[in-house]
Amino acid sequence: MTTTENPVLPVARTCPFAPPEQYTRMRENQAVTRVSIPDGKHAWVVTRHEDARRVLNDRRFSSDRSKDGFPSLVAGGNVFRKNQEPSLISMDAPEHGAARKSVLGEFTVKRVDALRPRIQEIVDGLIDDILARDGEIDLVEMLSLPVPSLVICELLGVPYEDHDFFQENTKQLIRRDTEQEDRRNAFEQLRTYLSDLVTAKEADPGDDLLGRQIVKLRAEGTYRHAALVSMSFLLLLAGHETTANMISLGTVALLENPNQLAKIQADPGRTLPAIEEMLRYFTIVDTATSRVATEDLEVGGTTIPAGDGVIVLGYTANWDPDVFTSPEQLDFERGARHHVAFGFGPHQCLGQNLARAELQIVFDTLFRRIPTLKLAKPVDDLAFKVDASVYGLYELPVTR
Template sequence: MADTELQLPGFPMPRTDPLAPPPAYALWREGPPRRVQLPLGDQPWLLTRHADVRAALADARLSADSRNPKLPRMVPLPPGPSRVSFLRMDDPEHGVLRRMLTPEFTLRRVNEMRPGIQQTVDRLIAEMAAVDGPVDLVESFSLPLPALVICQLLGVPHADQPFFQHNIEIISTVSEDSAEVAEAFGQLARYLDELTAAKEADPGEDLLGRVAARYVAAGELDHEQLVAMARLLLVAGNDATANMIAMAVLTLLRHPDQLAQLRADPGLVPSAVDELLRFLSVSQNGMVRVATADLEIGGQLIAADDGVLFSLLAANHDEDAFENASELRILRDSRSHVAFGHGAHQCLGKSLARVELQIALTSLLAAFPDISLAVDFDRLRFHFDSFVYGVDELPVFLGKEPA
C-alpha cells in the first residue's frame, strides 16, 4: 500500500528527552526514506541517514528555490511581495550572489574579528560577575553576544547598538506570531534600509560598506538586494548561535565528565564545539528541497516534483557515521557533521559561528570555573516547537553553589 494511503507520521516528531533526538529517528534510519506529514499538509520524503543527507544536499537535482510551489513548507508564506533570499535560490543565481559575500567569511576575515568578539565577551562576563546571585545566561550572555557581533559585522554605529540588540532579542524570545515581533521586524527592516543607504553613500571598512563599494557602485547589485543580504545575515547570524551558546553550556553541565576534560585542557574547545554542534543540531527541523528530476536516495525512488526534508539532527546521530552517536564525546572527530548543512547551500557563516562559540566557552569556563545550574533541570523550558532549538532561560550560579 502506498504511503499516501496510510496515516503518515507527523513532523516535527516529539522528543522524550530534551537533550536527545526524537526516538523515532533511530527506527527510521534502519529503512529507506519515508514520507511524513507537515503541519500545512505537505508530504515530503524524510531523510534521516547521514550518508543520504550529505549526498542529497550536494545533488543539484534537488532545488532550494522558494519560488517553486512544490517546495514543502513548514509555515505559511508571508503576505505580500518579498525579496527572496539567495539561500532560497538555485545556481547560477544563488552562486552569483553568494560569491559577493564569500570573501567576508573567510577564516582570515573571521580571525580579524576575534579581538572585537573577545572584547564583547569580556564586557558581558564583567557585567555578569558584578551581579549578586544567579544570572540568566540567555538574557545576559547568549542573546546579546551574537547580536553585538552582527553589529560589528554590519558596521552598526555604537550609538545604535542598544536599539539593534533590543529588537533582535524581541525577535528571538517572543512568540513568533506576536504583534511585538512584527513591530520589531518592522523597526529593524527600516533601520537596515537606512543603514544600507548610508553605506552606499559612504562605504566604510565593514561588510556592508565593502559590498556596496564593490558591487552596488558597479551596478552588479541593487539597494534592495543589499538590504536583503543584511536581513539574511541578521537572522541567520543570530538565532542559531544564541541558542547554541546556551545549549552548549547546559549540555556540558549535564555531562560533568566532559566538562571536567574541557576545564583541564581548554585546548580541547575547538573539538568540543564541533561535537556540541553535532550533538545538539539546534536547527532541529532541518532543510527542505524539491526534486526537479526523478532520482534515487537511499534505495527510494524520489519522483520529480516530490518534496524532500532533511533532518540534520537525525543525520548527526547516525551510528554509521558517529560511533555511540547518542553520547557526547568532546575528543571525537565530529567535523563531518551536517549541523551547518552541506553542499552549495552550506552555512556561509560557519567559521564565524565556530569562533563565537570557541571564544564564548573558553572565556566562560576561565572566568567561572564553578558555574552550575541554579534551578532543577526539569524546570527549564525548551523550544520544542521552534525551528531553532533552545531554552527560554538558563539560570546559573557563576561561583560555587550556595550551601
C-alpha cells in the same frame, strides 16, 4: 493529498538531549519517508547521513523557496517569501554562486581571526557584568544572546541599541505557534527596518559589511538594494539566533559533564573538537535544510517525483549509528567534523567559522573566569525551545 498513514512533521523534542523517537524510528525503518506537513501537503524526509549529504550536494534538489513544492514546517511559512528578493539560502546556481562569492571574504578563517580580539573584548566585558552581580542570573540574557548579537551588529553595521527590536521579531519568526498575522508583521517590520538601514548606508557607506558590499557591488555594476536587504536579513537573524542557542546548550552540556569540562579547562586545545561534538549532538536547526526535486530522483531506494518537497533531518543524520558510534553519547574525543549541523554542499553555512570562534572564546573564557559556575535549576526544569524551529533555551538560570 495527504493520508492518515503519513507521519506528521514537525515533531517536538521531548527529551532535551535526544531526537524525537519518531525521527529515530523513521531512520531505522527506511531511508526516505513520506510525511504530512502543516500546509496540508506532503514531503519526503531523508534521515540517514549518507543520503543527507547526497541530497544537500545535488543541485537537482532546488533551494528555491518560492517553488510551490518547497516544504515549510510552519503553516503559511512560504507566503512571506513570494514576490520577495531571494536570500542566499533560497538561490540556486548560478545566481547562488555569484552572490555567495561576493560576501564570502567576510567570513574566511583569516577574516574571523582578525575579529577574535574584538570578540574576546566583548565576552570579557559581559563576564565582568556577570561577576558584578550577586545571586542567580540568566545566562541567556547576560551572555548567550549578547555575544553573537553584538558581533553580528558590528560586522554588518547594525546599531546594537536596536537589538531588542530584532531579537523580539526573530522570536516571532522562529516560534512554530506564532499566529500567521503576527509572523507576517514580524517579517515586514524587520524587512522595513533593514531596508531603511541599507538606504542610509547607500548615502554614506561605512567600514562594515553592508557598506563594503555597497561600494564593491556598485563598482562592479551589480548593486541592487533589494538583494542587499535580503542578505542582511539572513545574516542578522542567522548570525545571532543560532550561536546564542549553541552557547546556552553547550554550557549546559559542559556543566552536566564535569569530567569532560575538566579536560577542556586543563587543555584549551580540546575546545574546538568539543564544539564539533556539541554541534553534532544538538543539531539545533534540525529541519532547515529543505529542498524541492526538479526532476524524478532516487534517494535511498525511493523515487522522489519532480516537484515534491524534501526535508533533510540533520538531527537523525548526525545521530546515524552507521557513521557515529554510540551517537547518544556526548564524546568530546569523537572527532565529529563530518557532521551536517552546518549543512553540506554549496549551501553550507556561510558563517560557520565565525560561530566556531564565538563558541570557543565564550567557553574558554567563561569557565576560566567563573570556574564555580553551576545550574540554578535541574536540567528537566529548564525552559527549552521545544516550540521553535531553532532549538535552544529561553532562559538559563545559573549561580556561581
